[in-house]
Amino acid sequence: MPTDYTISELQNWNDQVEILIKKNKLDCYEQQFELCSYEDMLCYEAYVGMPSHYPHWSFGKTYERQKTFYSYNLTGLPYEMVINSDPCLAYLMQDNTLLLQVLTIAHVYGHNDFFKNNRLFKQNTRAELTVEMFKSHAGRVRDYIADPSIGPKKVERILDAAHALRFQVRRTGEGKLPNRTELAQETSDEVPERLKCDLLSYLSERGKLTYWEKDLINIVREETFYFLPQMETKIMNEGWASYWHYLLLNQMKLEQGLHFEFLQRHNMVIRPFEGSINPYFIGFKIFEYLDRTVGREKIFEIRAQERDQSFLRRYLNRQLCEELFLFNYKVRGVDIIVSEVADEEGWKAIRDELANSVGLGMVPEINPQGVENGVLILEHVYDGRELEINYAKETIKYIADLWGGKVDLKTKLNNRDKVIRCTDDKIVSVWDL
Structure with a gap:
């Protein structure tokens, strides 16, 4: 625990930030903070910030990788981690200095406001149920692992496949659930409208799977919808939080020493990266420009309505x-x-x-087209960018696993129509159409 501040001092700074939050008309969930060690932060980072999450080897791999990088000073840890939940939960690193804690507290409130008000989060997630949803999923997965008739290897096989395909879902969020009449009218070989852009749901419903295998797929799918808004608003979300921590700390009129550290830390957060895009930098600069040119009321509206693609195209x-x-x-x-x-x-x-x-x-869109003689026909929505062929060959094996049979994936390679074919024996080949 650092010696340059106490918990009561940190609470006092948080109270000051909350006063400014209300003064600036940010609309936030109730906020909760938890101080944690760097080891705990590594765990939270590996398990995507959740206090409870189902076990899978990929999380352990992420933990060991991050721990190794951190030990050799090849990467740093996040100053904070925020969960889109109601109340909003955030973790603060104990090793942060007092000023860095104040900055990250203000940054967290920016994320909190964004979570509560951006339309993608409103459509795709129920913040009040977030933590309970992850706990429920963790319990169900552990029950399947403990079941002698199932066990860890069978669970891992399905989770591996579902993780590989987790973003092959409806990109506009959950669709309307069909009623019994609509379900009765659907044929086995045709793809109903509700599943045409949702490969993971199609495999869950039509693949040769048991009830618990379908449940595992649906767990991964449901959690994907929690993460999609964060993926779709990375630049906006980080830019909004960075802009507000900058405004709020300037309004606090910090003493000279703290203000100097604030400028150093802020510039480290939003500095441009060589050879890649820093979302904090791009988002901060755009919101700074818009606040100056179109005004505060307009940027609140932009924060509520846009996603990164539309945000960049328009502004x-x-x-x-x-x-x-x-x-x-x-x-x-x-x-x-x-x-x-x-x-x-x-x-x-x-x-x-x-x-x-x-x-x-950056995620290829793969949609089910139908079934021909037991073969699942898929189509890659080609937009001028080709599939990475080695990755595609490995991924189609997971699709065949969940489908329970042969799979054909139509695509384009070198401007020629191709089909990537996976047999029952997981032998993958590429053919001209």
Whole structure:
């Protein structure tokens, strides 16, 4: 535990932040904080922040990887971690300095406001049930593992497949559940409208699976809908939280020493990365520009309505592209070639490229097309970007596992129509259509 502050002092600073939160009209859930060690933070990071989560080897792998990187100073740990729940739960690192705790507390309230008010979070999650949902899922998975007729190996097999396909769900959130009449009218070979963009649900309903295997898939699917809004608003969410911690701490009129550390820490958070995009930097700069040009009321509206793709397409203009020194590049062999710069026309290509690469924009969309002679037919929604063939070959094996038979995936490679085929024996080949 650091010696430069006490719990009561931290509570006093939090009270000051809460006064400013209300003054600035941020609308937050009740906020709860928990101080934790770096070991605990590693665990929370590996288990995506949840106080309870089902066991799976991938979480342990993440923990060991992060622990090794941290031990050799190859990476740092997050100053905080926030859960989209009601009350909103956040973890603070005990090793943070007093100023860093105050900054992260203000940052957390920015996330809290975003969780409560952005439409994607409202549509896809019920914050008041978040923690209980994860606890329920953890209990069910552990029950299956403990069941002598099932056991850990069978559970792991299904979870591995479901994790590999977890983002192959309806991208606009849960659809309307069919009634009994609608279900009775659906045929076994045709794909109903409600499942055409939801491969994971299709496999759960139509695959050769037992009740507990279907339940495991639905657990992964339900948790995916919790994480989708966070994926789809990474730039906005981090930019909003960064902008508000910056405004709030400036309004607090810190003493000189604390203010100097605040500027150092803030600049570390929003600094641009070499060769990649820092979402804190991009989001902060756009919200800063919009607050200055369109006003506070408008940025609250933007915070409520947009996701990263629409946010970038509508508000990343030429002036911002130039100020942020954004450019597109291509890799040719060992050479890196700049393909677009933020000039009169190039900035639009930069904006569009960035918008296409955020959230689910980087996840290929694979949809079920029907069944022919027992073979599941899938189609890759081709948008000019090809599948990474080795990854696709491994992933189709998981699909075959859940389907319980042969699978054909239609796609394009080198501008030619192809089918990636997986047999009952998990032998994968690529054929011309």
